[in-house]
Amino acid sequence: MKKWIWIIVSVLVIGFVGYQWFHSKSSSSEVTTQTRTAVVQKGKLEVKISGSGTVEPVTSEDIKSTIDNNEIEEVLVTAGEEVKEGDELITFTDDSDPITAPADGVVTTVSVAAGERVTNGQAVAHLTNYKDLQTVVQVDELDIPKIKKDQTVSLSVSAYPDKTYTGKVTAVAEEGTSTNGSSTFDVTIHIDKPDNLKVGMSAEASILTNSKENALYVPVDAVHKNNNEKYVLIASAATNTDNAADTNVQQTVKTGIATDEYVEITDGVSEGDNILLPQVSTSSSSNNQGGMMQGMGGMGGMAGGGMPPNGGGMGAPSGNGKSGN
Structure with a gap:
């Protein structure tokens, strides 16, 4: 009779563990879509190209x-x-x-x-001449057509992180240096007032290639393209409702200068318009791995030898359900 009890208990334990393992493989996943918008802004838009180099004497x-x-x-x-x-x-x-x-x-x-x-x-x-300094920075071949002599440059030097120096482009190399299939060109920048700078210091240059006052602009990812037509989605007041897709307006636009983050809109929108940005989907999942561990802990007394010893049974280890994004 005792043997049969042990067999029944073993079968129950194995079945319970198997059920919990199978159940833990199943997780609930919830996908949420975040609606993002941006307001058409008006202000000064500056296009800059960066490069790095070292400080060196002109002479x-x-x-x-x-x-x-x-x-x-x-x-x-x-x-x-x-x-x-x-x-x-x-x-x-x-x-x-x-x-x-x-x-x-x-x-x-x-x-x-x-x-x-x-x-x-x-x-x-x-x-x-340590009082007349310049820096030579490397600029990517895709950007070099935009670099011209006398363009204004702002410079940051690692040794003086809280100070910004200014300069002007004095020369653009006619020949580039190719590395791994990509070429860079030397751009020489004369430093206006090189106070405290020393030859050999590292510098980061930001070359102003274009700017526009009172420009209307939006984030780059707000502008979509269909064949040769560019457009934005003007968000309706019902953007967060179920029928928002029916009321958003597709507006054809013309673009001007652009930075890495923003693009000028020269026609098609007005300052303050609410523009729809591409949606971002996030997912969250949860499983019952913690519950499985807790359940196994609760069966610990039986799995260890039928009845718990005098003085108290084994306590279940704490287990929290996990969730991941």
Whole structure:
């Protein structure tokens, strides 16, 4: 008789565990659709293109001799000395024209001494101007047609995160550098007031390529395209009701300049219009895994040996139902 009791108990336990396992595989899922809208805004719209580079001097060059086989009488500067354009740097014993500074800057190295002879084209010193700085940034090939000389640039430098520098585009490379099938082009930007900047600092440039005052604009994803026609959906007052789809108005529009986030609407809408954005669907699911664990815990006394020992049975472990988005 006792053997049959154990068989019955075992069958019940196995059946219960199996049922709970099967039940836990089934989950209820609820999909909700979030209605999103945006208001047509009016204001200044700026189109900017970004690039990164490092700070470097505009002038950094070797000073070369134009005299051949002449003896140096005197070297008038030392490394680290600041000079002005036209200052005499080296004189010769035969009263030949002296070597002068080609620009303002600091003589960083001097490689000759009095009594030595120099040859035509020989580098006798190096000049760097640390007060006249620029940065060269890399711009993607898709954006380079929009970059022109004299465009305004705002610059951020990692060393001074709370300060913004300004500059202008001075040169755009005619040749790009290709990497992994994509090309970038060097854009040189002169920094207006490089206070505290040092050569080698990293910089991020934001080049202003277009701007418009009093522009009407909406988020980029508000504009849809059907063949060659662009349109927006003007939301009705009944947007959140069941018949909203019947009352939303499809309005043909014309677009102008665009940023990564916003696009100008030149015709078709008015300031303050409520525009429907693409819907976002979210789903949530729940299962009874926690319930299964709780049920198994509740059967713990029987599964462990029929009747719980004196002093109390095994308590069920706590189990919360899980939900996931």
